[in-house]
Amino acid sequence: FSERGDAVAKASKETHVMDYRSLVHDKDKAIYSEIRVIVFDIRGFYAELYDIINKNLEKVTNPKGEEKPSM
Numbered sequence: 001f002s003e004r005g006d007a008v009a010k011a012s013k014e015t016h017v018m019d020y021r022s023l024v025h026d027k028d029k030a031i032y033s034e035i036r037v038i039v040f041d042i043r044g045f046y047a048e049l050y051d052i053i054n055k056n057l058e059k060v061t062n063p064k065g066e067e068k069p070s071m
Contacts, residue, residue: 007020
C-alpha cells in the first residue's frame with residue numbers, strides 16, 4: 001500500500017504528469033485483481049463447508065452419545 005501512497009502523493013503534487021495517474025490506476029487494478037481472487041477462494045471454501053454440513057446435518061443436530069430425553 002505504501003507504493004500506491006507514494007504514487008498518489010506524486011500525482012497530486014505534479015498534476016501535469018499523466019504517468020503518475022496511470023501508475024496509481026495500474027496499482028489499483030492489480031490490488032483489485034488480487035482481492036477478487038481471494039474472495040473467490042473464500043466463496044469456494046464456504047460452498048464446500050455448506051455442502052459438508054448439509055450432507056451431515058443429522059449428525060450435527062443429533063450427535064452420538066447425546067442422551068435422548070425419555071418421557
